Amino acid sequence: MKFKALTATAALLAATTVYAGGADDDTLVINGEIEMTTKVAAPPHMADTGISELISGWHFRSDETQQLQTDDFENQGMIFVDQALEAWETAEGTEGKSCASCHESPDSMAGVAATYPKWNEEAGELRTVQMQMNDCRTNRMGAEAWKYDAAAAINMESMIASQSRGMPVNVAIDGPAAEAWEMGKELYYTRTGQLELSCASCHEENYGNYIRADHLSQGQINGFPTYRLKNAKLNGVHSRFRGCVRDTRAETYSTGSPEFVALELYVKSRGNGLSVEGPSVRN
Amino acid sequence: MKIKAFTAIAALMVAGTAHAEAVSPNDVQYGEYGTIEASLSGAPGDAENGRAVMISRGKGNCIACHAVTALNDAPFHGEVGPTLDGIGEYRTAEELRGIVANAKMTFEGTVMPAFYKTSGFTRPGNGYTGKAAKEEDLSPILSAQEVEDVVAYLMTLKDG
Numbered sequence: 001m002k003f004k005a006l007t008a009t010a011a012l013l014a015a016t017t018v019y020a021g022g023a024d025d026d027t028l029v030i031n032g033e034i035e036m037t038t039k040v041a042a043p044p045h046m047a048d049t050g051i052s053e054l055i056s057g058w059h060f061r062s063d064e065t066q067q068l069q070t071d072d073f074e075n076q077g078m079i080f081v082d083q084a085l086e087a088w089e090t091a092e093g094t095e096g097k098s099c100a101s102c103h104e105s106p107d108s109m110a111g112v113a114a115t116y117p118k119w120n121e122e123a124g125e126l127r128t129v130q131m132q133m134n135d136c137r138t139n140r141m142g143a144e145a146w147k148y149d150a151a152a153a154i155n156m157e158s159m160i161a162s163q164s165r166g167m168p169v170n171v172a173i174d175g176p177a178a179e180a181w182e183m184g185k186e187l188y189y190t191r192t193g194q195l196e197l198s199c200a201s202c203h204e205e206n207y208g209n210y211i212r213a214d215h216l217s218q219g220q221i222n223g224f225p226t227y228r229l230k231n232a233k234l235n236g237v238h239s240r241f242r243g244c245v246r247d248t249r250a251e252t253y254s255t256g257s258p259e260f261v262a263l264e265l266y267v268k269s270r271g272n273g274l275s276v277e278g279p280s281v282r283n
Numbered sequence: 284m285k286i287k288a289f290t291a292i293a294a295l296m297v298a299g300t301a302h303a304e305a306v307s308p309n310d311v312q313y314g315e316y317g318t319i320e321a322s323l324s325g326a327p328g329d330a331e332n333g334r335a336v337m338i339s340r341g342k343g344n345c346i347a348c349h350a351v352t353a354l355n356d357a358p359f360h361g362e363v364g365p366t367l368d369g370i371g372e373y374r375t376a377e378e379l380r381g382i383v384a385n386a387k388m389t390f391e392g393t394v395m396p397a398f399y400k401t402s403g404f405t406r407p408g409n410g411y412t413g414k415a416a417k418e419e420d421l422s423p424i425l426s427a428q429e430v431e432d433v434v435a436y437l438m439t440l441k442d443g
Contacts, residue, residue, distance in 0.1 A: 192406045194424065195396040196387075205394060209362040212347040216363075246413035251406045 022208035023059035023217075028277075031072055034166040040273040045173065049204055051218070054274050060207075060217040061283060065229065069281040077158060077227030077279030080151075080234050084159035087152065093143030099156075102140060106163060113161040113276045114169055117265040119176040126180045128261055129157050130236075148256035149236035158225045158234050161278030169222050169271045177265060180258075184266025187259060193250025199267075202244075219244075221264065222271040223280030234279055237264050305427030308384075308401045317388030318377040323399065323427035328435030336429050336436075343398065343425060343433055353440060364395060371438040379434045383425070398425040398433075 028036040038056035042049070058066060072078045088106055091098045103109070116129045127135070130153050134145040146153035173181040191198045202211065203219030210216070225234040238255035241263060245252040253259040305324045313319060322328070337345040338357035346354055348363035370379070382389050384399035401421045409416040425433065 190405060192404075193408050194400075194404055194421065196404065197394060197396070201394040206363050210359075211361045211363050212344075213359040242413060246408065246411055248408075249411060250404075250408045250413075251415035252408070252413040 023055045026059070026063075026066060028056070028058055028066070028070065030070055030165065036166060036275040036277060037168065038274065038277075040168075043269070043272045046270060049200075049270075051204060051270075054220065054271055055207070055218055056271075056274055056277065057217040057220050057223055057282065058277065058280060060215045061281075065281055065283050069277070075227065075279065075281055076232070077225070077234055077281065078162075080155040080227075081159045081162050081279065084155040087156060088159065091141075093137065093141035095140065095142040097141045099136070102136070106159060109160045109163040111164055111167060113157075113164040113278060114167045115171055117171065117177075117180075117261060117268065119172070121176075124176075126177060126261055126265060128237075128256075128264060129160055130256070131261070133157070133160075148254075149239045151233070154225050154234045154236050157236070158279040161225065161276060164276040165278070166275050169268060169274050169276060171265060171268045171272060173265070173269045180262040180265050181269065183259070184262035184264070187263045188266055191248075192245060193248035195248045195250075197248045199244065218270070219267065220271045220274060221267050222274040223277035223282070225278055226280045226282045228282050230283060237267075308399050308423050311384060311399065313381055313385070313388045314377070316378075317381040317385070317390075318375075319380040319384055320377055322431050323380065323384065324431050326428065326431065328428075328431035328433070330432065330435040330439050332429070333432035333434070333436030336425065336433050342429065345433075348395070351440065367437065367440055369440060369442055371440045372442070374437070376434055376438055379437050380430065383430050383433050383437075396424065399423045399427065399430050 023039070028038050030036065036056070036058075038058055040054050042051050042054050058069060068074045068076075085106060088099045091101070112129060116132070117126050119125075120127045120132075123135070125131075130146070130148060133153065133156055137143040138145050146156075171177075188199045191201065199219060202216055207216050207218045221237050221240075224237045224240070226240075227233070228235050236255065238257075238260045241260055242252045242255065311319060311323065334354070336342045337351070338354055340347075345351075345367075346357055346360045348361040350360040350362065350366045350368075352366075352368050354360070374382075378389070382395075385397035386393050386395035387397060401423055402418055404418070404421075407416045407418060407421055408414060409420075
C-alpha cells in the first residue's frame with residue numbers, strides 16, 4: 001500500500017517535471033463569459049506528429065501577457081476591432097456599398113474565422129479571410145483591394161475573428177482542399193535557409209523549450225491576428241510566417257502567396273478543436 | 284653555412300603552414316562519426332575569443348539553444364540542446380570541431396545548425412533579410428578560425 005502511494009507520488013512528480021518548462025495550467029475566460037478551449041486532444045490527421053494534445057500559444061506567455069487577453073478593455077487589439085466596426089459601415093468604391101450593405105450586422109460573420117482558409121467552389125481556389133474580403137471589395141463594391149496584412153485588412157480580419165471567439169477551429173482538409181493541405185504540410189517540414197530549420201524543428205520537436213528568451217509554443221494560429229506588445233499593432237498569420245522563415249536565414253515567401261495560403265490551411269488544421277481567440281495578445 | 288640557410292628556409296616553411304589558407308567549407312573531410320582531425324584554419328584556437336563567439340547573437344549564438352554555467356553572465360540560455368557543462372571532459376577536440384562545423388555529420392537530423400557549411404541549402408537567404416542569396420555568395424556562419432576558437436573554449440569546460 002505504502003509502496004503504491006509512493007509510486008503514485010513519483011508518477012505525479014514526473015508529470016509535473018514534464019510540464020515545468022512547458023505550457024501552464026491556467027484557464028482562459030474572456031470578459032468573464034467566453035470560455036476558451038485552450039487545450040484539446042489532437043485531431044486524427046496529426047497521429048504521426050507525436051503531438052497528442054493541442055495547446056494554444058496563450059499558455060506559453062507570461063501571466064501578465066495572458067491577463068491582457070482576458071478583458072476586452074485591456075486587449076489593445078480591440079481598439080482596432082472598433083475601427084473595423086466603423087469601416088464595416090462605411091461605403092467605399094464605385095458601387096457605393098459597405099460590408100453592411102450585403103452582410104448587415106457583423107455577427108453574421110460568426111463561424112467564418114473558424115472555417116477559413118476555405119475552398120471557394122465558383123472561383124476554384126482556396127481562400128483566406130483576406131482573399132475573400134478583397135473579392136467582396138473588388139467585385140461587389142468596386143473598391144480597391146487591400147494590401148495583404150496591411151492595417152485596414154488586418155483590422156477587419158480581427159473584427160471578423162472576434163465574432164467567432166470561443167468557437168472551435170474546424171477547417172476542412174479533404175476534398176478540393178486536400179491538394180493545398182498537402183503542399184502546406186510539405187512546406188511545414190521543409191528545412192530552409194542556412195540554419196536548416198523547419199517549422200517542425202521549433203514548433204513540433206521543441207515546443208515548451210526556451211530558445212534564447214522566447215518560450216517556444218506549438219505555433220498555433222487560432223489566436224490570429226495577434227496584438228503584439230513588441231510592435232504595438234495587430235499582426236497577420238503570413239507576416240508571422242515570414243518572420244519565422246526569415247529567422248532560419250532563408251528567402252521567405254510573400255504574404256498572400258499560394259505557398260503561405262497553403263501553409264495557413266495546414267497550420268490552422270493542426271489547431272482543429274482549439275477555440276478561435278483572435279485577436280489574441282502576445283509579446 | 285649551407286646548413287644554416289637550409290634551417291632558415293625550413294623555419295619559414297613551417298611558419299608558412301601556420302598561415303596557410305583555411306580548408307574551405309566544401310573541402311572539409313569528416314571521419315566516419317563526424318569528426319574533423321586537423322585545425323580548419325591551420326592555427327590553434329583562442330578560447331577567449333571562442334567564448335565571445337558563443338554568446339554573440341550575430342555569430343555562434345550557441346546559448347540560444349544550450350545552457351552553459353560558465354557563461355551565466357550572458358542572459359537567456361536556451362533548452363533546445365543539452366547543457367555543455369563538462370563537454371571538454373567527455374568529447375575530444377576532433378569530435379567538437381566536427382559537431383560545430385556540421386553537427387548533422389555526428390547527430391543525424393539534428394536541429395543544430397551547421398556553422399561551417401556553404402552549400403546544399405533550401406532557399407538560402409541573405410543573412411536575416413528574408414531576401415534570396417546565391418549559393419556562391421554564401422559565407423559560413425563562422426570562419427575557420429572562429430570554429431577553432433569555439434572548440435578551444437569548449438575544451439576548457441571540464442567540470443560538469
